[in-house]
Amino acid sequence: MQHSPRIVVIGAGAAGLNVAARIRRVAPQHAVTIIEPAEHHFYQPLWTFVGGGVFPRERSRRDMADVIPDGVRWVREAAGEFKPDENLVITHSGERLGYDALVVAPGIQINWRAIPGLKESLGTQGVCSNYSYDSVNSTWEQLEALRSGEAIFTFPTTPIKCAGAPLKIMFLAEDYLRRTGSRAAVNVRYRCGVGTIFRAPKYAQELVKIAAARAVDVRYKQDLVALRPDSREAVFRDTDSGNELVEKYTMIHVAPPMGPPDFIKQSPLADGAGWVEVDKHSLQHVRFPNVFSLGDASSLPTSKTAAAIRAQGPVLTANLLAVLRGQAPRARYLGYTSCPLVTGYGRLMLAEFDYDLQPCETFPFDQGKERRSMYLLKKYLMPTLYWQGLVRGRNWPWPIPEFGLPRA
Ligand SMILES: Cc1cc2nc3c(=O)[nH]c(=O)nc-3n(C[C@H](O)[C@H](O)[C@H](O)COP(=O)(O)OP(=O)(O)OC[C@H]3O[C@@H](n4cnc5c(N)ncnc54)[C@H](O)[C@@H]3O)c2cc1C
Incomplete structure (x- = not known):
């Protein structure tokens, strides 16, 4: 009898959790394992407000056990070595995990x-x-x-x-x-x-x-x-x-x-600079077709933000599942990223742009101006969108302002 496809995800940060939760929702028959050594997950975008005295830092932290999606196996240690020719990841303690598809998302070092x-x-x-x-x-x-x-x-x-x-x-x-x-x-x-x-x-x-x-x-x-x-x-x-x-x-x-993390830099997955070398549109590895990457550890030439992961997650998930079905990866990521540029207490300019550094803005007004409404969005709405949306693999209540993104 054929086993259910095994998907291993390295890292339970914004990127790893988003993809793991999406896969569990759209393809629950797949066996998903997350390798993650940390006991806590952090909502890092809040640290700007913590440093500015707006929120206590405890608001940014949750127990990892509470954010790992239901039905996902959690291996509580660090990944150390990749053998992509054998479809194997080896953890620090020497556990060998085989996979049908691998998602590499251990963040930046x-x-x-x-x-x-x-x-x-x-x-x-x-x-x-x-x-x-x-x-x-x-x-x-x-x-x-x-x-x-x-x-x-x-x-x-x-x-x-x-x-x-x-x-x-x-x-x-x-x-x-x-x-x-x-x-x-x-x-x-x-x-x-x-x-x-x-x-x-x-x-x-x-x-x-x-x-x-x-x-x-x-x-x-x-x-x-x-x-x-x-x-x-x-x-x-x-x-x-x-x-x-x-x-x-x-x-x-x-x-x-x-x-890039040292263990990525030293691995066969790395590009010349040490990042996980993926195609910038499909998020598929350029040498190992069943390996994908997103988020800060990837070679994607866009600004490294959680907001970018919001756009990368659906593309990666759709392409990974297509490859497991023996199909070509068709979903494309065009570099969407966003940075809520806080310019004071009560002022913020919401930058949103793509690979060509061209604005792709959500709201029907010029986002190149400081606004109180955008500050309130970051302070009050974005934390909820992060915890209830991004880490749970759910789409935002409004679409990404980028043409042609498929949804998974
Ligand atoms: C001060 C600050 C402000 C920010 N502001 C914003 C903002 O306003 N908007 C925005 O969109 N983004 C912001 N970001 C960026 C955002 O937090 C990151 O881009 C995002 O968290 C990246 O997600 P990731 O999953 O790639 O990495 P991370 O979220 O960093 O997660 C990586 C995970 O991999 C794990 N890991 C590491 N090594 C291994 C290993 N060997 N094996 C297994 N697991 C491993 C780590 O423990 C961690 O849990 C901010 C970041 C900071 C620090």
Whole structure:
């Protein structure tokens, strides 16, 4: 007798959960296994608000056991090795799991140690970061304590998850200082490792204007390469000239360098840069047809966000099930991603764009403007859409503003 098709999913983040839940709903006869070592799942988009003092960090965390879809087997450890020619994944403890189709979604790796001085000082001596559950409270602590001096916000040269997040916390901090009467005594500086404030030009133009109107000192191609916590100095390298510049800080919010997880980089699934090498439209691996990837660990050349996963999940699911039926993958992802760019308490510009960085907006008004309604959407509606929709593999109450997306 034939066994039911076995699908193994690596990672129970936004991406892995979305796909696992979808498959359980549309093809319950399939045996789905998730490999995931963490005891908690995090709604990371909330960390912007946690760092800005709006929500306690506990609101972003749920027990993993509560979000793993019913009927899915959970292997509580890390995947370590791939043997795609034998359709095998091997876990850290040596368990060998065979599959008919594999979904690889272990997220992005944060390389805290790539900046000397960062890991040791994180959460103390003015150093903070919204980029982990452990450090996110330190952002609000530093901000609340800040009365005068230099507040620096960094953006690295590597790909990162939510490329808007370093900007959002900078704008929230600036607004907080203004509201509490300390703004005149604090220089707010944004140090960007790359040459633009945001990739999609429509929103970048507005962000540059907003930063100028708020007297933020923005510099480009300044890559944070070291911290000297004892003297509260940040060392930047100018990516054009290679020269080093040292700046004093009272507080510094660091968006750390990131990259593909080491175990992916060292695997046969990786592209030259270390990401899971998939076709950018079908999400199918370019060498192993029964392997798929989405989310932050994938090679998809779009901004790494949970919002992008909302559009990738249905495409991947439809294509994976087609391949298991012996059909060609026909569903196409066109690069949809979104970034709710918080520009202050009560203000937000909702960026939505595709692979060509062209806007593909949901609402029938110009989303390139700061709006209170969009802030309320992020603060109150998006958490519900995440917990009730994304991680449960359900579609949004409104369609993705992208032509031709099939639904699974
Ligand atoms: C501060 C901040 C703000 C953000 N703001 C937004 C926003 O406003 N909007 C938005 O859309 N997105 C935002 N994001 C980005 C969003 O959270 C990520 O893009 C999304 O979570 C990526 O999902 P993922 O499943 O690919 O990775 P993750 O959600 O990071 O999950 C990866 C999972 O894989 C597991 N894993 C790792 N290694 C292994 C292994 N070896 N074996 C098995 N499992 C493994 C991990 O434990 C984890 O559970 C933000 C992120 C941050 C940090």
